Amino acid sequence: MLTLIPYQKAYAQDVANLCHLAIQSISEAIYSADEKFAWSFAPRSPYHWHKRLSKSQAWLVVDSAKSISGKPVCCGVINVETRFDSQGYIDSLYVAPNYQKRGIAKQLYQALELWARQQKFAELTVDASKVSKPLFEAQGFKLRHRSYQEKRGVIIMGYYMNKPLS
Template sequence: MYSVIPYQAAYAPSVSQLFHDAIHAIDESQYSAADKSAWSAKPRSAYHWHKRMSQTKAWLVVDSSVISAGKHICCGFTNIETGYYGQGYIDSLYVHPAHQGEGLAKSLYETMEVWARAQGYTDLTVDASRLSKSLFLSYGFKVNHKSYQEKLGQIIMGYLMSKPLTDLKRQRCHTQGLT
């Protein structure tokens, strides 16, 4: 039984390992071994991930049976920027390779979108990988353009995508005084 919970510091080591494992499980037809090594040469410190997750709004998917055993292992995680400049930017959405295809990314995404709407965010954006592009398309995101990130000398291609969270028809009626 899986649960989506707010991020907790005790999970930082698990988040770090999950990120590294997820990157290195990507098929080489999507990203080369050199790309994956540049993206995550080794697991980053728990401190790095705790800082990154704490400075955003973040959630974890955990196995409820493992929680009761006192273990802090996450099966997936996501986080979204909350600062004014980056507000609504999805920083990450990863699911451990052993749990992919089980609907965990969907649970994380839906939790994040519900929260973002409740905060009044007008849109969401993400730099999606080749692998996650179809996932975000399925949630109504549109590709704005290809994006490129340099990591340890490797250029890693992805897609800048966005999704409006406001009902444009309702918004037009409201601004025209037709509500």
């Protein structure tokens, strides 16, 4: 059974592994091996992910039908910035490879949007990957411009998108 929960520190290592595996599982027809290696050559530390997610509003989807060490398996994560200068920026959205194509990313996004509307955010923004761009378009986001991030000397292309909420 898949359940949406607020981020919890106990899942920091799971999130680190999930994000790395999600990136590495992207088809090389979409992002090259060099791009994926530059984006994530190894899982980031649990400390990194806990710090990143605890300074924002974050949710997980967990599978209570499967457990590791007595805790449900983490199969998806999303977070949105809450600070004034970057409020409404969707920082991360990842789904574990063996849970993709089940509506988890959409479920995570819809929880985020509902929360953002309750907080009276004016808009949501995201640097969408080639993989996540169709999901964000289906949720009403519009392309503002292409975005380029340099990671380990490799340029990775994405799409800066926004959706007004008011």
